[in-house]
Amino acid sequence: MTSFEFNGAVAVVTGGAGGIGKAVAARFGALGARVAVVDLNLDRAQEVADSIPGAIALAADVGDPDAVAAMVASVEASLGPIDLYFSNAGIATGPGLGDDEAWERSWRVHGMAHVYAARCVIPGMAQRGSGAMVITASAAGLLMMMQSAPYTVTKHASVAIAEWLAVNYGSSGVSLHCLCPQGVRTPMVTGGDGAGRSELEASGEIIEPSVVAAEVVAALRDGKFLILPHPQVHEYEKAKVADRDRWLAGMRRLLARVAGN
Numbered sequence: 083m084t085s086f087e088f089n090g091a092v093a094v095v096t097g098g099a100g101g102i103g104k105a106v107a108a109r110f111g112a113l114g115a116r117v118a119v120v121d122l123n124l125d126r127a128q129e130v131a132d133s134i135p136g137a138i139a140l141a142a143d144v145g146d147p148d149a150v151a152a153m154v155a156s157v158e159a160s161l162g163p164i165d166l167y168f169s170n171a172g173i174a175t176g177p178g179l180g181d182d183e184a185w186e187r188s189w190r191v192h193g194m195a196h197v198y199a200a201r202c203v204i205p206g207m208a209q210r211g212s213g214a215m216v217i218t219a220s221a222a223g224l225l226m227m228m229q230s231a232p233y234t235v236t237k238h239a240s241v242a243i244a245e246w247l248a249v250n251y252g253s254s255g256v257s258l259h260c261l262c263p264q265g266v267r268t269p270m271v272t273g274g275d276g277a278g279r280s281e282l283e284a285s286g287e288i289i290e291p292s293v294v295a296a297e298v299v300a301a302l303r304d305g306k307f308l309i310l311p312h313p314q315v316h317e318y319e320k321a322k323v324a325d326r327d328r329w330l331a332g333m334r335r336l337l338a339r340v341a342g343n
């Protein structure tokens with residue numbers, strides 16, 4: 083596995099208009115990548131692109147296969163073949179067990195979006211024998227977001243898709259990575275009704291998006307699949323696998339604490 087070369091690379095960052103995506107786009111740009119900032123919100127994506135030399139902004143719904151294909155074609159026409167795809171757009175879908183609409187949106191944005199992107203960019207990377215894709219899942223994809231079933235389950239799907247791609251394409255020179263943070267100070271956490279925030283605060287430190295961006299760059303350079311900006315997530319995952327009944331009991335206690343029972 084060779085270290086990823088950022089200088090001159092064409093990089094797509096979805097969900098790039100804010101939060102983690104904005105910080106990662108800035109970092110990639112600072113390292114010399116030619117960045118396409120993609121988001122549902124074109125005005126905010128354009129503001130981010132304007133702050134990065136040579137970057138462009140595009141509007142696309144990552145949960146729509148035709149929109150993803152058109153966006154990829156447009157990036158490749160403007161900047162050339164995509165070397166790095168940061169599949170990061172995500173939504174907060176709570177609370178509780180969720181209604182059908184929350185599940186449908188979550189599956190599209192946290193599941194199918196990564197599949198649509200992979201279909202468009204991975205065959206070309208494999209043919210060229212180089213390239214990288216990073217999928218933003220969440221610590222909830224390894225453990226749990228106790229207050230949202232759709233978020234938890236579809237983030238597990240994000241992790242599984244990244245692992246599947248790593249096994250199937252990792253021998254073709256394409257490096258696959260999965261980002262699984264806990265709390266990060268972004269509009270997803272600081273906005274809204276604060277329901278998810280109390281759970282994140284109870285689970286550990288809320289870190290800055292720039293810290294996450296630095297971890298993403300380090301993992302791309304080191305060829306490391308799992309990106310854990312909160313290292314304790316690895317310990318929690320080990321505890322889960324070692325004794326699920328004990329882990330579930332601990333999670334029930336944490337839920338009671340977060341819910342104020």
Ligand SMILES: NC(=O)c1ccc[n+]([C@@H]2O[C@H](COP(=O)([O-])OP(=O)(O)OC[C@H]3O[C@@H](n4cnc5c(N)ncnc54)[C@H](O)[C@@H]3O)[C@@H](O)[C@H]2O)c1
Pocket residue numbers: 096097098099100101102103120121122123142143144145170171172173191218219220221262263264265266267268269270271282
């Ligand atoms: N903030 C956290 O604590 C945290 C923790 C773990 C994982 N994550 C994940 O990190 C990723 C980035 O989240 P963030 O915290 O920066 O949130 P954010 O809300 O700041 O950014 C998400 C961006 O995605 C965009 N987006 C949403 N749906 C889209 C769609 N269908 N098509 C295109 N763009 C779309 C939004 O417009 C927004 O700009 C998400 O996948 C999120 O689930 C966040």
